[in-house]
Amino acid sequence: MEYRPIDPRTYGVRLISEPPRRIETDRNVIAPRQGRLATNNKPFAVLEASTPNQTHSEPEGGTQMSNEKTSTDQSYNEQLSPPPPANVLVTRSLLRTNPPQVSATETSEQEARRKIQREKRKTRARENRRQHYRQTIARELGRDVNSITAADMQEYSNRRSEHYAAEKGRRQALSAAERYTEDIQAVARYFEKHVHTEFGPYSKRPYPVFLLQLAPDSVQGAECRLRHCDTKILPDDYRIAVEPGEKHWSGSPDHYHLECFEELLDLSSLTYATRFQPDIHYFPGHMEANILREYIQRWVSRLSAQEHAFPEHIWGPSVNKVEPERYFVSETDLDYDERHSLSKALTAYLEYRCQRA
Numbered sequence: 272m273e274y275r276p277i278d279p280r281t282y283g284v285r286l287i288s289e290p291p292r293r294i295e296t297d298r299n300v301i302a303p304r305q306g307r308l309a310t311n312n313k314p315f316a317v318l319e320a321s322t323p324n325q326t327h328s329e330p331e332g333g334t335q336m337s338n339e340k341t342s343t344d345q346s347y348n349e350q351l352s353p354p355p356p357a358n359v360l361v362t363r364s365l366l367r368t369n370p371p372q373v374s375a376t377e378t379s380e381q382e383a384r385r386k387i388q389r390e391k392r393k394t395r396a397r398e399n400r401r402q403h404y405r406q407t408i409a410r411e412l413g414r415d416v417n418s419i420t421a422a423d424m425q426e427y428s429n430r431r432s433e434h435y436a437a438e439k440g441r442r443q444a445l446s447a448a449e450r451y452t453e454d455i456q457a458v459a460r461y462f463e464k465h466v467h468t469e470f471g472p473y474s475k476r477p478y479p480v481f482l483l484q485l486a487p488d489s490v491q492g493a494e495c496r497l498r499h500c501d502t503k504i505l506p507d508d509y510r511i512a513v514e515p516g517e518k519h520w521s522g523s524p525d526h527y528h529l530e531c532f533e534e535l536l537d538l539s540s541l542t543y544a545t546r547f548q549p550d551i552h553y554f555p556g557h558m559e560a561n562i563l564r565e566y567i568q569r570w571v572s573r574l575s576a577q578e579h580a581f582p583e584h585i586w587g588p589s590v591n592k593v594e595p596e597r598y599f600v601s602e603t604d605l606d607y608d609e610r611h612s613l614s615k616a617l618t619a620y621l622e623y624r625c626q627r628a
């Protein structure tokens with residue numbers, strides 16, 4: 272029978288013609304090639320059909336190919352030893368690439384190395400803490416760091432323990448109300464630092480503001496930021512959002528019950544008075560905004576002869592008819608409470624509204 276090359280048009284098969292120099296004669300190399308092609312999702316049958324045809328026409332390509340072998344091919348050849356003879360069918364199991372195997376010895380060595388690094392880190396942290404402690408003692412005693420001995424450190428530690436024991440005894444002798452007042456004063460001192468913080472020219476707000484809000488709908492209610500307050504801020508409560516909050520790097524506000532927030536105010540400071548604003552997003556209401564305005568005006572008048580300016584883009588236009596002053600307790604009244612005058616005025620307004628409804 273006369274040999275004729277296959278006509279692709281007859282069988283609808285697309286044969287990939289390769290230049291003769293790329294043909295592999297070395298059976299050792301066939302296995303990795305097949306393996307690699309198989310992983311490329313090429314039909315295996317095409318590869319197996321094409322390889323014997325190519326082996327018939329190869330003679331002169333052998334030396335060139337051996338120079339062009341990739342490093343991958345070489346490594347495969349090294350792994351496949353001894354090479355299978357030419358007449359043995361290379362099975363698929365051989366073609367599959369084996370995952371790199373890590374011996375148990377290597378794993379235990381890696382684990383040991385990691386353990387040593389962990390220990391080193393812990394030792395370094397311990398030394399740093401000790402050095403920092405030594406620096407603190409040296410600063411308090413007004414001495415050089417290097418002159419601080421182990422005996423000095425022990426003595427300092429004993430003194431601190433005695434101090435804490437005495438402080439604990441003093442606190443226990445106080446009444447609950449006195450302890451609460453003391454705690455609030457400590458929180459207020461801490462809060463004062465935040466009030467005077469400036470955030471620079473590129474931040475959203477250059478300094479923290481106190482936004483009067485009506486708490487929005489929420490299933491659980493918001494946490495009150497004041498330590499010792501364990502009740503939630505419920506929807507439709509008046510609340511203050513300090514924005515940015517004390518964790519100002521995140522920009523999120525701190526929320527307080529209005530009464531809780533009033534505890535932190537420094538009533539002798541104009542800075543505190545002028546930080547109040549009605550919030551635009553959780554707007555407390557027009558009358559509430561006017562009551563807040565009256566509250567600030569009264570506060571400013573107590574401390575200075577100046578009139579405070581209320582910018583229209585924040586406060587809206589001034590309206591004379593609403594008379595917010597009628598919700599405030601007179602300074603001559605026995606019930607007058609300067610610290611809680613805003614919350615009392617807003618409560619009086621709510622009661623008035625409920626009666627009318």
Ligand SMILES: [Zn+2]
Nearest residue numbers: 495500528531
């Ligand atoms: Zn609270």
